[in-house]
Amino acid sequence: MNYEKITSFIREIYGEGYIPLHRPIFAGNEKNYLSDCIDSNFVSTAGQKVNDFEATVSNFTGIRNSVAVVNGTSALHLALRLVKVVSDDEVITQALTFVATCNAINYLGANPVFVDVDKDSMGMSPVALRNFLQEFAVQKEGFIVNKISGRRIAACVPMHTFGHPCRVDEIVAICNDYSIPVIEDAAEALGSYIGDKHTGGSGYASVFSFNGNKLVTTGGGGMLVSNNAELASQAKHLTTTAKVPHPVEYIHDEIGYNYRLPNLNAALGCAQMELIHEMIDIKRKVSYEYSEYFQSQGIEFKVEREGTKSNYWLNCLILDSRAQRDEFIQYTNSHDIMTRPIWCLMSDLPMYSSCQHDSLENSTWLVDRVANLPSSVPDGMLGGKA
Numbered sequence: 001m002n003y004e005k006i007t008s009f010i011r012e013i014y015g016e017g018y019i020p021l022h023r024p025i026f027a028g029n030e031k032n033y034l035s036d037c038i039d040s041n042f043v044s045t046a047g048q049k050v051n052d053f054e055a056t057v058s059n060f061t062g063i064r065n066s067v068a069v070v071n072g073t074s075a076l077h078l079a080l081r082l083v084k085v086v087s088d089d090e091v092i093t094q095a096l097t098f099v100a101t102c103n104a105i106n107y108l109g110a111n112p113v114f115v116d117v118d119k120d121s122m123g124m125s126p127v128a129l130r131n132f133l134q135e136f137a138v139q140k141e142g143f144i145v146n147k148i149s150g151r152r153i154a155a156c157v158p159m160h161t162f163g164h165p166c167r168v169d170e171i172v173a174i175c176n177d178y179s180i181p182v183i184e185d186a187a188e189a190l191g192s193y194i195g196d197k198h199t200g201g202s203g204y205a206s207v208f209s210f211n212g213n214k215l216v217t218t219g220g221g222g223m224l225v226s227n228n229a230e231l232a233s234q235a236k237h238l239t240t241t242a243k244v245p246h247p248v249e250y251i252h253d254e255i256g257y258n259y260r261l262p263n264l265n266a267a268l269g270c271a272q273m274e275l276i277h278e279m280i281d282i283k284r285k286v287s288y289e290y291s292e293y294f295q296s297q298g299i300e301f302k303v304e305r306e307g308t309k310s311n312y313w314l315n316c317l318i319l320d321s322r323a324q325r326d327e328f329i330q331y332t333n334s335h336d337i338m339t340r341p342i343w344c345l346m347s348d349l350p351m352y353s354s355c356q357h358d359s360l361e362n363s364t365w366l367v368d369r370v371a372n373l374p375s376s377v378p379d380g381m382l383g384g385k386a
């Protein structure tokens with residue numbers, strides 16, 4: 001591989017100086033909306049911007065209900081609690097994910113178990129899921145139980161890696177056969193579609209993240225989305241300390257959380273959502289340039305799966321080996337270009353090393369080969385004033 005040539009190609013897109021992996025871009029009404037909050041004194045968890053942001057996300061995704069929370073991890077925690085994951089349960093997820101997916105499972109005292117991903121989507125493999133359930137799931141006293149651990153299998157959490165949609169509808173169909181609710185970790189997939197359908201609408205509930213490195217950012221923030229109105233209203237109740245509406249009294253009817261997104265953060269989100277179509281168009285153009293270039297070099301660049309539309313949150317290469325991956329990452333970072341490997345497998349982290357998993361053959365294959373490329377919207381392209 002000609003690292004020097006690749007480096008100059010990346011600089012053709014992103015220019016001189018340090019190039020981050022994914023930086024936020026504020027080219028719209030962010031400052032205006034922040035000023036509105038400050039001028040109105042509504043800077044905290046009550047305020048019109050929070051409602052507006054929720055409505056905008058529902059409108060954009062076509063998923064009926066949106067509940068804004070402080071981050072994607074809390075949205076996952078909440079979603080899992082709302083499908084009644086409890087202590088000592090088991091939740092099926094992928095080993096190839098960001099650690100937050102597993103942490104949220106653990107916050108409820110439940111245990112993740114890992115199935116493999118597909119090589120093309122990099123998300124949960126329906127075949128691996130089906131095999132796992134056929135081998136280990138048994139009916140016991142009205143529950144689905146893992147016959148090895150004796151634990152109830154309470155939920156399944158597939159994740160859309162880097163914005164590339166996984167085969168979530170097949171996953172939901174399999175889980176329906178076992179009455180296992182699916183929560184989509186769509187943290188990276190705002191603006192990604194399967195056919196015409198936005199990701200996050202297939203399971204019981206889904207989550208998006210608005211962390212500083214995501215496509216759309218609120219500084220920190222997340223959204224629980226669901227087509228189930230009852231679930232969404234319970235979510236809102238729990239995120240606002242389970243306070244029962246009352247003109248003066250402080251009455252809380254269960255143990256809730258202080259998870260509501262502040263108005264200040266929502267203000268950023270409202271401004272960012274005004275430019276989301278443009279942001280995605282620009283990111284897709286960058287990805288197209290990358291793919292043309294790397295194809296001409298005989299290097300595999302990950303493109304969207306047929307029938308899906310990716311937001312290309314993070315672009316990535318599939319290199320030949322772990323050694324080449326490491327060499328590429330070492331070279332680019334020492335030349336002020338931020339590149340990163342994909343995550344370590346969750347089953348290789350000390351907290352999750354004893355969790356049950358299948359062969360993880362594709363997951364391991366991908367960990368050895370995937371390198372993320374700079375993926376921000378380049379300077380000066382958005383709203384004319386980036």
Ligand SMILES: *Cc1c(COP(=O)(O)O)cnc(C)c1O
Nearest residue numbers: 071072073098100187209210211
């Ligand atoms: C970013 C992310 C999260 C967590 O979101 P935060 O807002 O950072 O808490 C969860 N899962 C995945 C896959 C993510 O990429």
